[in-house]
Amino acid sequence: MTLRGVVAEVEEPKTVSTRYGDRELLELSLRPDGGRGDPVTVTLWPKWTELAEWVDPGMDLLVTDPEEEEWNGQTRYSTSKESFVVVEPSYLVNVTDIRGWVQCPRMYYLGKLTATPLNYPVVKGTLVHEVFGDLLRGRDLDEAIEDHVADAGLDLGLLGRTADEVAGDVRENARAIENWLSQGALGQEDDWRSERTLIGERFGIKGRADAIRRGVPVELKTGKNLRKEPRFQDKVQAACYALLLGEYGAEGRTTGMAADGGDASGTVAEPADEPTYPDTGTLLYTKNSVLDRHEETGDLSPAKDFTIGRGFLQYVVRQRNQIAATAVRGDVPTGYESGAKCEYCFEQDTCMVVAGRLDEESKAGQIGKPVPEEERAFLRETFRAIEEERRFVHREYAKLWEQSAEERADDDRALVNLEPVGQHQREDGRWELRAKGTEAVSKIREGDVVLASDGHPTRGVAELARVVELGEEVVVTTDEPVELRRLDVYPSELGVDRMLTAVHDAVLKGDADRKDVLFGRRPPEFDESRAAGETFIGNNAAQGEAVRLAVTAEDCAIVQGPPGTGKTYTLATTVRELVDRGERVLLSAFTNRAVDNALEALVDQGFTDIVRVGTESGVREDMQRFRLSKRGDPDERVAELEGASVVAATTASCGSRVVQSLDFDTAIVDEAGQLTEPGTLAAVNRADRFVLVGDHQQLPPVVRAENSLSESLFQRLIETYPDASVMLDRQYRMSQRIQWFSSQEFYDGQLRPAGPEIAAQRLGDLPGVSEEALPDELADPVTFVDPSGRRVGNTNPIEAERVCGVVHSYLDAGLAPEDVGVIAPFRAQVSEIQRRAPDGVAVDTVDRFQGSDKQVVVLSTVATGDLDGPIFEDHRRMNVALSRAKRALCLVGDERALASDPFYERLLAWAR
DNA sequence: TCTCTGCAAAGAGGA
Numbered sequence: 001m002t003l004r005g006v007v008a009e010v011e012e013p014k015t016v017s018t019r020y021g022d023r024e025l026l027e028l029s030l031r032p033d034g035g036r037g038d039p040v041t042v043t044l045w046p047k048w049t050e051l052a053e054w055v056d057p058g059m060d061l062l063v064t065d066p067e068e069e070e071w072n073g074q075t076r077y078s079t080s081k082e083s084f085v086v087v088e089p090s091y092l093v094n095v096t097d098i099r100g101w102v103q104c105p106r107m108y109y110l111g112k113l114t115a116t117p118l119n120y121p122v123v124k125g126t127l128v129h130e131v132f133g134d135l136l137r138g139r140d141l142d143e144a145i146e147d148h149v150a151d152a153g154l155d156l157g158l159l160g161r162t163a164d165e166v167a168g169d170v171r172e173n174a175r176a177i178e179n180w181l182s183q184g185a186l187g188q189e190d191d192w193r194s195e196r197t198l199i200g201e202r203f204g205i206k207g208r209a210d211a212i213r214r215g216v217p218v219e220l221k222t223g224k225n226l227r228k229e230p231r232f233q234d235k236v237q238a239a240c241y242a243l244l245l246g247e248y249g250a251e252g253r254t255t256g257m258a259a260d261g262g263d264a265s266g267t268v269a270e271p272a273d274e275p276t277y278p279d280t281g282t283l284l285y286t287k288n289s290v291l292d293r294h295e296e297t298g299d300l301s302p303a304k305d306f307t308i309g310r311g312f313l314q315y316v317v318r319q320r321n322q323i324a325a326t327a328v329r330g331d332v333p334t335g336y337e338s339g340a341k342c343e344y345c346f347e348q349d350t351c352m353v354v355a356g357r358l359d360e361e362s363k364a365g366q367i368g369k370p371v372p373e374e375e376r377a378f379l380r381e382t383f384r385a386i387e388e389e390r391r392f393v394h395r396e397y398a399k400l401w402e403q404s405a406e407e408r409a410d411d412d413r414a415l416v417n418l419e420p421v422g423q424h425q426r427e428d429g430r431w432e433l434r435a436k437g438t439e440a441v442s443k444i445r446e447g448d449v450v451l452a453s454d455g456h457p458t459r460g461v462a463e464l465a466r467v468v469e470l471g472e473e474v475v476v477t478t479d480e481p482v483e484l485r486r487l488d489v490y491p492s493e494l495g496v497d498r499m500l501t502a503v504h505d506a507v508l509k510g511d512a513d514r515k516d517v518l519f520g521r522r523p524p525e526f527d528e529s530r531a532a533g534e535t536f537i538g539n540n541a542a543q544g545e546a547v548r549l550a551v552t553a554e555d556c557a558i559v560q561g562p563p564g565t566g567k568t569y570t571l572a573t574t575v576r577e578l579v580d581r582g583e584r585v586l587l588s589a590f591t592n593r594a595v596d597n598a599l600e601a602l603v604d605q606g607f608t609d610i611v612r613v614g615t616e617s618g619v620r621e622d623m624q625r626f627r628l629s630k631r632g633d634p635d636e637r638v639a640e641l642e643g644a645s646v647v648a649a650t651t652a653s654c655g656s657r658v659v660q661s662l663d664f665d666t667a668i669v670d671e672a673g674q675l676t677e678p679g680t681l682a683a684v685n686r687a688d689r690f691v692l693v694g695d696h697q698q699l700p701p702v703v704r705a706e707n708s709l710s711e712s713l714f715q716r717l718i719e720t721y722p723d724a725s726v727m728l729d730r731q732y733r734m735s736q737r738i739q740w741f742s743s744q745e746f747y748d749g750q751l752r753p754a755g756p757e758i759a760a761q762r763l764g765d766l767p768g769v770s771e772e773a774l775p776d777e778l779a780d781p782v783t784f785v786d787p788s789g790r791r792v793g794n795t796n797p798i799e800a801e802r803v804c805g806v807v808h809s810y811l812d813a814g815l816a817p818e819d820v821g822v823i824a825p826f827r828a829q830v831s832e833i834q835r836r837a838p839d840g841v842a843v844d845t846v847d848r849f850q851g852s853d854k855q856v857v858v859l860s861t862v863a864t865g866d867l868d869g870p871i872f873e874d875h876r877r878m879n880v881a882l883s884r885a886k887r888a889l890c891l892v893g894d895e896r897a898l899a900s901d902p903f904y905e906r907l908l909a910w911a912r
Numbered sequence: 913t914c915t916c917t918g919c920a921a922a923g924a925g926g927a
Contacts, residue, residue: 096922121924129923197921208922223925231925344927411913449920466920494919591917615919652918679918702916794913826914847915871914 002202003077004062004089005030008039013049024049030061042066043078047314048085054325055087062086062202084314086203087321088328090398091391095207095240098316101323102236104340105333106362107347108323110354115501118657123155124166125222128173128286129210132220133479135177136194136211137429145170147428150631154641157634158661173222173286176302180284191215195479197451198244199458201401205320208464209241216278217241224287230304231283238281239316242308246277277313280305330387335363357508374519375507382503382678385707389496392704396491400451401458405486412442412827413489418474420484426477433465435474435484441831443489444470447617451490452476454483464490498655499678499709506681511688517555517721524555524724530581536573540754543570546726550574550668550691551581558718558725559693562751563742563883564733564853571670571693572601579609579645583665587648588683594671594851595648596620602646611644613653630658651675654682662686668693671851672714676701680713692717697746698880699850730754733853733886735761737781741910742883745875745903763887766855769814778809784891784911791864791894794826803860803892804836810856810888817841821854823881825871829862846881857885861893866900875903882907 011027026049029039042063044051055061064084066077079085100108116122127148134144149156149167156166191214199206211218217238225231230238283304322337335342335351342348342364355362358379359370370376399408408414418435425431433452444450444467451457452465463482469475476484506518516522526549536547543566549557551574561567578585587602589595592614599610600622612619612626619627626648628641641647641658649659651669667687669680673694679701684690696715703709718725729750731739736759743751753759762781764771777785787802803822810820817840824830827845834843842854859881863872871877882889891911898904 094922116923119924121926123923125924126922221924341927346926443916447920464921490920492919492921494921495917498919593917618918650918656919674917699915704916827916828913845915847917869914874915877915 001066002062002064003030003032003040003042003066004060005032005037005040006035007055007057007059007061009057010052010055013052026052028055028061041074041076043076044085045079047311047318048079048083050318051085051087051321054322056325056329059325059328060088060090062089064202082310084203084317085321086317088324089202089204090402091204091324091327091394092199092206092397093204093320093323093327095205095237097323098205098240098320099233099237102319102338103233104335104345104347105322105326105337106335106340106351106364107345109333110347110351112497112500113354113504114350115498115505115655115657115660118155118158118661120159120161121222123152123159124169127152127166127170128222129220131170131174132177132210132286133194134429135174135181136192137425137479139429141171141174141178144429145174152630153632153634154628154630154637154658157636157638158641158658161634163634176286177220177284180303193480197462197464198241198248199397199400199462200244200247201398201458202247203243203317203320204324205240205244206397207240207244209244212241212245213282215245216280216282217245218282218284220284220286222286225283225285225304228304230285230306234283235281235306235308235312236316236319238283238306239308239312240320242278242281243313243316246275277308277310279308281308327387327390330384332360332383334361336361354508371507372519375515378519379503379507381708383500385703385705385709386496386499386503386678388705388707389499389703389709390493393491393493393496396489400488401456405456408488409440409442415440415442415444415474415487416485418485418487421473423481423484425481431478431481432468433476433478433482433484437470437472437474442487444487445617446470447615449490449492450476451488452478452482452484453486453488455485457486457488495652498652498682499676502655502678502682502685505685510685514555520720523721524553524557526552526557526724527554528552536577537570540566540728540730542726542728542730543573546570546728547574547577549724549726550666551577553666553689553691553724556690556692556717556724558714558721559691560695560718560725560727561693562695562697562728562731562747563880564731564739565728565751566730566732567693567695567728568598568601568670570728571598571668572605572607574691575602575646575668576605576607578666579607583645584663585646586654586659586662586664586667586683586686587646587670588651588654588667589670589672590651590675590679591671592618592620592650595650596623597851598670599623599626599648607646609644610646610648611641613641613647613649613656613659618650628658651679651682654686659686665689666691670694673697673712674699674701674850675712675714676703676709677711677713677716678709684713697876699847699876700874702847732758734883735759735781735887738885738887738889739883741907742879745906746879761887763813763815763855766815766819766887771813773813775809778806778888778890781887782889782891782911784893784895784908786895787892789864789894791862794828794862795832796829796860796862796864797832799860799862799892799894800829800832800836803833803858804838806858806890806892807837807841810858811838815856819855820858821849821852821856821884822858822860823849823884824860824862825877825881826862829860833860846877849884850880853884853886855886856888856890857881858890858892861891861898863897864894865897867897867904872901872904878903878907 008029013026026044065082067080130148193212196209210220351364352367356366356368405416423433453462454460463478465476465478537543546559610626664687667690672692673696692714732754789796789798822843898908
């Protein structure tokens with residue numbers, strides 16, 4: 001049995017006399033049922049009393065196998081010998097993070113702040129792991145080596161290694177593996193499984209075990225170890241997997257080898273009540289050659305087995321608790337948390353320099369002068385905000401087991417009740433799993449990494465999988481076979497990790513001149529001689545001025561592009577002008593779509609000296625020809641990457657090791673109003689100068705918590721340095737009547753049609769369209785219709801019905817379905833309308849409509865009675881919705897609701 | 913219960 005609750009009170013630890021002598025204990029009270037229950041008292045005995053330092057009221061706590069006793073009519077609990085105490089069990093800690101924390105908490109922290117640079121031991125280690133997996137899956141050794149070395153072509157090229165040399169290195173390690181495998185197989189059947197994804201909801205730990213052999217975790221190391229014992233942190237890592245395997249140990253949960261047949265019932269076990277944990281672990285030091293012998297024992301095996309006792313497992317859980325508590329509190333580790341020995345540490349210098357620059361407490365001490373207080377304050381606040389975002393990612397992990405399959409499916413985060421139709425092993429040893437397709441919609445898309453399971457992502461057998469196909473059949477690939485019954489979105493911390501490293505790079509490694517501008521100490525400067533009296537774009541003064549500003553910038557330039565103002569065209573012209581001046585340009589944006597749109601504009605202008613960095617599924621079909629493949633000959637790959645004058649990538653990819661290894665003269669960031677400050681910095685860090693293009697009057701960055709990340713660098717800089725910015729003020733999209741409201745409300749009336757033909761355009765100008773055929777209520781280019789609907793959750797079915805009626809009126813008047821778009825604020829309403837809408841009419845959320853336009857737009861506002869809900873508070877979203885239409889815009893909504901707010905009242909007055 | 917895109921992840925070792 002387990003006890004779980006929210007900590008209400010933590011007492012001071014105290015010492016009591018028992019028949020075993022003096023012992024320390026810690027008392028705390030818990031409120032069960034997520035804090036709703038009556039408080040119960042729990043006594044923690046030694047081993048767990050250190051929690052006094054790590055547990056605060058409000059934290060979630062779990063105690064396994066507690067002892068129960070009645071005392072004064074009350075039930076009290078205490079830890080037993082078998083107990084584990086888990087702090088914030090829903091916070092999933094990575095096994096590799098526990099390994100790092102045990103080595104040194106400060107090293108763990110530094111690893112989070114700074115991205116691991118590209119280095120050979122890591123790349124080689126990864127290769128050896130991949131080949132190891134292939135060997136277990138029965139693949140030919142030479143074939144596996146050749147294949148994986150080719151896959152790492154780009155990384156190896158950047159490191160200056162040749163394929164042959166690396167293949168030789170990997171073969172040496174692989175020989176030790178092969179040798180050991182052949183010994184182990186002698187006479188007995190070996191129950192092997194490679195690369196098992198393990199998620200422990202009881203201990204709040206996740207990780208991927210290199211291999212499991214007869215139920216025992218096996219960890220592969222590429223190094224040498226001639227001592228008798230495995231390295232301590234390696235044992236900790238294996239013990240983590242032992243904990244997870246124990247938790248999975250209940251009946252029906254260990255049988256992952258259901259290649260053909262197996263239990264196909266799809267039933268799911270509850271978490272095991274009395275788990276049994278593997279009592280040994282194996283470490284495989286593959287640099288130990290056959291000639292090496294243990295110093296003491298004379299053994300020649302690369303493998304070392306060690307015993308995993310209950311006490312060691314409890315130690316591992318305590319380390320894990322320290323990480324979870326640190327994360328939840330938002331603390332910075334000092335190194336004093338454990339017995340780290342700084343004098344032996346290879347990271348000591350880095351550790352001291354970072355501590356010195358940030359003026360942080362560190363066991364190793366500090367070197368150097370701190371950066372200015374305003375920069376440290378910025379880092380502290382940004383760190384806090386990013387960690388807040390991280391906790392949202394962890395809440396997503398917790399939903400994997402806290403929500404039912406139905407709730408996950410309703411949330412669009414899982415495809416459930418799939419019917420497996422087959423699985424087969426591919427030539428490379430990986431598995432291809434197939435299931436019958438489903439009508440259900442979800443966030444899962446082709447190319448995504450997801451959790452594939454036989455029914456439950458944490459209680460059944462689950463594997464990380466890549467989605468290959470989502471059509472009539474669902475097809476995924478995995479390392480090991482699974483009965484494919486369910487797919488779950490697998491949350492990732494990559495985004496928050498990259499934000500963290502980007503802000504620290506900017507402050508700790510950033511150029512001092514650049515930081516003066518970023519922190520408002522000096523305005524950006526411009527060098528007019530670089531423009532040399534040129535006129536850049538003739539037909540539009542603001543566009544020409546924007547290019548001039550970007551070309552002459554010594555630090556940065558800001559270009560604000562309201563809807564329809566030719567922002568992307570201007571951006572492409574800027575890129576060409578910079579390249580003409582001999583510059584190397586990094587072109588970036590938040591979304592793949594925006595990056596590819598910008599590239600399209602460049603290609604339209606005849607420019608193709610481009611390398612596109614990104615995943616195969618992320619890059620649009622017509623831009624694949626520029627995509628950099630990571631596979632191939634090392635020298636060729638590097639030549640391709642370093643030869644192009646324009647490198648294009650999303651800001652997330654700018655944080656990748658490949659882009660991190662490059663330097664640019666100018667970084668141009670598109671849609672910069674939609675990016676968090678750290679996101680923008682990831683691109684900007686890579687260049688001497690930068691140009692931000694965007695519009696802070698359109699959609700802001702998407703962040704889950706209301707904090708400092710919700711304001712973009714774009715907005716901050718344009719407000720700090722209006723002189724370093726240009727606003728494109730001529731729009732080529734909307735008629736005069738349509739653009740009026742947006743111009744008045746968001747651009748001080750400065751936004752104007754680019755010419756009389758734009759201003760005066762009407763539906764009737766389109767071939768085959770008759771304005772006379774429209775009903776009276778739609779006669780004007782901007783109209784308002786009140787269907788007297790009622791809001792139900794985030795939908796309004798009556799309004800959806802009416803929206804479709806309006807769409808039909810436009811189609812009846814001769815408009816093509818492709819020329820009509822429907823926009824709604826909520827996804828629920830979007831699907832409500834989609835169900836009824838005629839084929840070919842685009843129906844989508846405001847967010848997904850940003851960047852595109854239609855001849856006619858119908859806007860469903862959903863709300864009735866009042867405008868309750870955060871989505872109506874940010875008027876910028878409405879600006880986007882209202883500025884998609886060229887010739888006609890129809891607002892559908894409840895008059896009373898809209899009139900309840902001054903902004904929407906003005907909107908109503910304009911539309912009627 | 914608001915909007916939602918990126919990212920394969922995890923990977924090494926040196927007294």
